Amino acid sequence: MSKSLKKYGSRLLIALAATSVMTLSSVAAHAANLEAKIIKNPNCGCCTMHGDYLRAHGFDVTITNDENVYDIARMAGVPDEMQGCHLTMIDGYAISGHVPVETILKMLEERPDITAITLPGMPMGSPGMGGQKEAPFEIYSLKAGQAEIYDVR
Structure with a gap:
């Protein structure tokens, strides 16, 4: 050389x-200093672990137990088939499920004209779920009932 x-x-x-x-x-x-309000079913432990994951990345996390989390997610614009197991509200956006922090920060930086992002279901290996990741996570953006791929991690 x-x-x-x-x-x-x-x-x-x-x-x-x-x-x-x-x-x-x-x-x-x-x-830092962004509040993440997680609404979860009282019987779900992985949602608490996702809150710990967000805290570790600098978010100020509060967790509320509510058995009507799916109804609340629906009111936030997340259709039943696109819901994760909990709903997080951050800076005017709804985040459904175990969405990786990189995607959340991307959304907060880009400020797209959407109501929510979602990682439907409870995919193994997603932040807070544990287990092995089996495939790339397809995270969707939601606006006016329309879903499209927003990010793949």
């Missing part, structure tokens, strides 16, 4: 490392 390639290669690595640290810092800063 030439001397100049080593010199520029080292600078590139330093620049990439600095960018990664700044990106991670901005992600944490973006979540």
Whole structure:
């Protein structure tokens, strides 16, 4: 390897490392002080673990037990077939299910004209669910009863 390639290669690595640290810092800063209100069935433990996951990523999480979580999700614009096992409200958006924090932050940064995002069901390996991830997570955006793929993780 030439001397100049080593010199520029080292600078590139330093620049990439600095960018990664700044990106991670901005992600944490973006979540800091944002309230995440989770509404869950009182008998569901994985929803509490998803709350812990959001806390670990800087969100201020409050959890409310409500046996009518599916009705509340429906009122928030999440149809029955698209619902996860809990509903989270963050900064005017509804998030249904075990949506990864990267997708939540993407939505909060882009501010799309939607009412909700959802990861339907309770897929294994999703944040808070445990187990092995079996396939990429297809996260949908919802607006006026219409669903479309928003993100794949």
